[in-house]
Amino acid sequence: MSGRMWRRRWLACALVPACLSCHLEEPFARDNLWDLDSDAVRTLVGPDSTFAVGDLIHVTLTTDPPLPPGAPHVQWFANEESLSETKVLPVSPGVFRVLTASAAYLPVAVSVRFDEAIVAWTVWVGQKLATFDLYCGSVAVPACDAAPLAAQQLRTVGSVMADARGVSLAHREALMARATVIVRSPGIVDVPTIANVSGNWTVRGLSTGASWVVITADGVRDSVRFVVP
Amino acid sequence: MLASASVAGAQTPARERPPAAPDSILAPGPAGGGFLEWRTAIAARGRTGASYLVDGERYQILVLTPMAVDALAQDSLIVKATRGCQRALNLSDPQVASTDTIDPWAAFDSAARARPLVAIAIYPREQRRFDCHAGVLARFAALSRGALYGAFGPVRAFEQVASAEMRRDGLVEPTPLTGRAPVTKVTRTQLVVDGSEQVRLWIDPLAFSPDAEGRVPRLEVHVYNPVDPEPDVLPLPDRLIRAVWQQMLPWHARTLDAADAALAIPPVEFAAPTDSSLRVAHEAFTRGALGLAASEALTRLMFQPRPPQREIRDAMLASAVAFSLRDRDPEALSLIADVMEVYPCLTLAPEAPASLRDMADASRKPARCTSIPLPVIALRSVIPGYGQATGPLRRRLALTVFASTALTYAAAEGARGFARTAYREYEAYQGGDFPNAVTRYKRAQNARTAGNALTVAAAGLWIGAGVEAVWNEWQHTQRLADVREVGRPRARRTTMAPAIGIDHLGLRVVF
Numbered sequence: 001m002s003g004r005m006w007r008r009r010w011l012a013c014a015l016v017p018a019c020l021s022c023h024l025e026e027p028f029a030r031d032n033l034w035d036l037d038s039d040a041v042r043t044l045v046g047p048d049s050t051f052a053v054g055d056l057i058h059v060t061l062t063t064d065p066p067l068p069p070g071a072p073h074v075q076w077f078a079n080e081e082s083l084s085e086t087k088v089l090p091v092s093p094g095v096f097r098v099l100t101a102s103a104a105y106l107p108v109a110v111s112v113r114f115d116e117a118i119v120a121w122t123v124w125v126g127q128k129l130a131t132f133d134l135y136c137g138s139v140a141v142p143a144c145d146a147a148p149l150a151a152q153q154l155r156t157v158g159s160v161m162a163d164a165r166g167v168s169l170a171h172r173e174a175l176m177a178r179a180t181v182i183v184r185s186p187g188i189v190d191v192p193t194i195a196n197v198s199g200n201w202t203v204r205g206l207s208t209g210a211s212w213v214v215i216t217a218d219g220v221r222d223s224v225r226f227v228v229p
Numbered sequence: 230m231l232a233s234a235s236v237a238g239a240q241t242p243a244r245e246r247p248p249a250a251p252d253s254i255l256a257p258g259p260a261g262g263g264f265l266e267w268r269t270a271i272a273a274r275g276r277t278g279a280s281y282l283v284d285g286e287r288y289q290i291l292v293l294t295p296m297a298v299d300a301l302a303q304d305s306l307i308v309k310a311t312r313g314c315q316r317a318l319n320l321s322d323p324q325v326a327s328t329d330t331i332d333p334w335a336a337f338d339s340a341a342r343a344r345p346l347v348a349i350a351i352y353p354r355e356q357r358r359f360d361c362h363a364g365v366l367a368r369f370a371a372l373s374r375g376a377l378y379g380a381f382g383p384v385r386a387f388e389q390v391a392s393a394e395m396r397r398d399g400l401v402e403p404t405p406l407t408g409r410a411p412v413t414k415v416t417r418t419q420l421v422v423d424g425s426e427q428v429r430l431w432i433d434p435l436a437f438s439p440d441a442e443g444r445v446p447r448l449e450v451h452v453y454n455p456v457d458p459e460p461d462v463l464p465l466p467d468r469l470i471r472a473v474w475q476q477m478l479p480w481h482a483r484t485l486d487a488a489d490a491a492l493a494i495p496p497v498e499f500a501a502p503t504d505s506s507l508r509v510a511h512e513a514f515t516r517g518a519l520g521l522a523a524s525e526a527l528t529r530l531m532f533q534p535r536p537p538q539r540e541i542r543d544a545m546l547a548s549a550v551a552f553s554l555r556d557r558d559p560e561a562l563s564l565i566a567d568v569m570e571v572y573p574c575l576t577l578a579p580e581a582p583a584s585l586r587d588m589a590d591a592s593r594k595p596a597r598c599t600s601i602p603l604p605v606i607a608l609r610s611v612i613p614g615y616g617q618a619t620g621p622l623r624r625r626l627a628l629t630v631f632a633s634t635a636l637t638y639a640a641a642e643g644a645r646g647f648a649r650t651a652y653r654e655y656e657a658y659q660g661g662d663f664p665n666a667v668t669r670y671k672r673a674q675n676a677r678t679a680g681n682a683l684t685v686a687a688a689g690l691w692i693g694a695g696v697e698a699v700w701n702e703w704q705h706t707q708r709l710a711d712v713r714e715v716g717r718p719r720a721r722r723t724t725m726a727p728a729i730g731i732d733h734l735g736l737r738v739v740f
Contacts, residue, residue: 024681025645028652028673034659035666073660115660116667 034114044121051128052163057096075113104174129218133160144224149205157201172199185211247407251340265343272299285463293348304329306370313363333410346431355379391455406431434477443562479527486520496580497716502540519551566592574598578717600706616698630694637687644680
């Protein structure tokens with residue numbers, strides 16, 4: 001091999017690797033799910049609300065890049081309101097159970113945590129009225145017109161309230177606040193009630209006659225009849 | 230027989246104590262006619278002539294050319310030096326002013342004034358010198374009069390100067406004049422004259438001349454103290470010897486016309502300089518007044534401001550031609566050697582004296598006197614540093630460029646490799662560990678940024694080295710063209726260049 005040829009080959013051998021590897025490194029993609037500042041997609045989707053104690057909340061986590069199967073450090077949790085009677089706890093990945101709730105709906109964030117990165121979905125948790133019974137006296141003898149109501153006399157109308165799972169409603173004043181009370185014969189009785197925790201309505205006799213009092217809440221209705229002699 | 234006589238003669242005068250006053254006034258001598266007038270004219274023109282200090286273990290030597298003696302002769306200089314030390318040494322104003330009376334060499338300088346001689350002054354060293362003088366010139370002026378500044382202990386005989394001699398290549402140089410004088414010790418609150426002495430030797434400048442091959446001679450000053458039989462030997466540095474010889478060259482040139490007043494038209498020609506004094510010298514050279522030309526040119530080079538480098542070179546070459554044409558080869562050789570040190574690729578025109586061309590060839594240092602085509606340099610620069618590897622003088626630079634580029638590139642690769650590893654760790658991270666994902670990403674990103682910056686730096690080095698190599702080679706080519714056949718008579722110079730026009734194509738020849 002001539003000297004010139006040798007030099008050329010040597011030159012090529014020195015240059016080609018150098019040129020091939022002489023480049024600027026592109027910026028690294030930031031897509032780790034556990035990186036707080038990453039551009040990875042993390043979304044949580046679930047129901048808007050629950051209506052009974054014991055309901056399960058199923059949420060779906062969508063990520064891009066996909067979550068590695070069996071990723072160990074993914075924590076599911078819901079916010080804890082210490083002053084609230086509403087409690088939601090995770091039971092399995094993507095599933096939460098309503099432990100306690102009340103007739104007053106509260107927003108609860110069900111979340112999944114990737115180290116410092118937290119993805120949340122807000123669910124309104126409460127008790128929706130499913131069973132509603134009005135009574136005077138006792139539940140066993142509910143008729144209110146069995147005993148006449150004198151004019152200007154007050155009578156308490158009690159109620160049985162339960163959600164779809166049969167759990168008695170807590171914080172009934174919230175339900176009373178959203179309930180509709182209709183007096184069929186407005187001149188006979190009226191219902192001067194203040195919302196209360198017990199869920200009791202107060203009826204007052206006005207003038208002689210008989211009238212139905214109809215109370216509707218969360219789409220459930222019940223009525224009682226009063227007679228004013 | 231001759232050798233033994235020299236040795237015997239070397240020892241005898243060294244043991245004699247130099248006189249305290251000159252015996253007689255030195256005559257100019259056969260080669261010194263007109264020196265006094267020339268020296269006076271030089272002194273009137275301005276302050277020039279450097280003096281040189283050599284520090285030994287026990288002694289210090291000041292070498293003074295006649296021009297340096299004149300430059301340091303002003304009384305104000307020693308007063309200035311003392312005033313600079315006034316505060317450090319707690320001296321009073323009258324003490325400072327009184328130093329202008331210290332001039333122990335006045336009689337000797339007067340006796341030696343008409344003859345071209347170099348003075349070698351030997352002093353005992355200060356035990357603790359105070360560098361408080363107001364400038365080097367003032368310090369040397371004070372030292373030339375034997376004023377030493379500092380703290381001094383008791384006078385010890387083995388540190389005193391009893392006598393001295395100078396030897397050239399081992400042989401004692403004759404001293405037309407020697408003398409001794411007291412040393413004045415300027416110390417804290419007082420000026421002391423305690424019996425310490427200084428000695429001066431006046432030496433013919435030819436002692437500093439290079440040998441027949443242009444080599445600097447070996448000069449030593451042997452200093453004897455009053456008690457030891459063996460002298461302290463203080464060699465003079467080569468640069469000092471050469472500088473002293475160069476300072477005396479204008480005078481030597483002056484003697485060229487005295488020896489032979491006939492005009493001799495030189496066979497070589499140099500470009501007319503822009504410097505007015507050098508132009509006078511150039512005109513004298515052109516009309517054949519060689520001594521005047523060389524003397525004017527070399528005298529001009531003694532003064533500031535310095536003329537352009539090219540004009541200095543031409544002036545020195547013209548002076549060398551003048552010396553050579555008058556058969557003064559030692560002087561011509563020293564000038565040629567100095568020129569060749571700066572221009573190792575210089576070639577003289579064929580019309581120049583053959584002896585001069587031989588001198589140039591003999592003084593030529595190893596250097597690359599060929600040029601490489603710029604495209605080749607550019608191609609070579611593709612390998613970092615290879616463009617610089619054009620000659621022995623740039624080998625270190627070439628290696629430095631190659632090593633620094635390679636190291637920077639390797640560091641860049643290392644940083645990028647680390648960045649990729651760190652990024653893989655980031656990608657594999659699945660929480661619950663330390664450091665967290667943010668830190669891992671930052672680490673990878675920082676390493677990537679560093680790697681990229683180093684890559685840019687390596688590329689910058691690479692490209693910069695290539696540009697430098699091309700630029701340097703272009704300059705080298707220009708310099709080579711500038712020093713090729715220097716002195717060629719202009720009338721015979723022929724230039725050729727391609728002539729390309731709209732309606733013609735040819736070669737333009739200019740005579």
